[in-house]
Amino acid sequence: MSHEGIRIAPKDELAQEAEQKRPLARIAITPEKVRVLMTEGKGLEIDWADGHRSAWSFAWLREACPCATCVEERNQEGRKAGQPRPKPAAVLPMYTPPPKPQSAHAVGRYAIQFNWQDGHSGGIYSWEYLRRVCQCTECTFSETETTGTPN
Ligand SMILES: [Zn+2]
Numbered sequence: 176m177s178h179e180g181i182r183i184a185p186k187d188e189l190a191q192e193a194e195q196k197r198p199l200a201r202i203a204i205t206p207e208k209v210r211v212l213m214t215e216g217k218g219l220e221i222d223w224a225d226g227h228r229s230a231w232s233f234a235w236l237r238e239a240c241p242c243a244t245c246v247e248e249r250n251q252e253g254r255k256a257g258q259p260r261p262k263p264a265a266v267l268p269m270y271t272p273p274p275k276p277q278s279a280h281a282v283g284r285y286a287i288q289f290n291w292q293d294g295h296s297g298g299i300y301s302w303e304y305l306r307r308v309c310q311c312t313e314c315t316f317s318e319t320e321t322t323g324t325p326n
């Protein structure tokens with residue numbers, strides 16, 4: 176592997192855009208096993224048909240809700256998917272339990288939906304979305320490597 180990707184050039188930016196819109200291979204967005212670790216309160220784990228494995232905590236997923244309202248809220252606050260909202264500097268910090276879904280169910284063959292304990296349930300997490308926001312070291316590394324350039 177070379178380190179050519181570190182070079183900054185307008186050409187690379189174009190390549191980046193193409194990269195983001197690049198359709199993922201079908202096997203990369205086909206889950207072989209989906210585990211919702213509800214009782215453990217841990218999160219979601221997916222084994223993909225291409226052999227990749229992804230895992231997300233419920234807290235992360237809640238903050239990555241792909242519904243229009245949450246996406247807009249995150250855009251306005253400049254938060255990335257999964258990034259927790261800034262805590263207000265409270266005098267007496269209140270304990271907020273980490274987000275957990277009350278239930279989860281498949282939406283057709285393409286997505287999973289969570290009914291969060293806070294009453295929110297509008298987000299449909301498609302397999303493609305989840306694969307794109309995979310939090311494994313490999314995926315997050317390649318993300319920071321291509322998009323982590325300061326403006
Ligand atoms: Zn939402």
Ligand SMILES: [Zn+2]
Pocket residue numbers: 227228229309310311312313314315
């Ligand atoms: Zn990954």
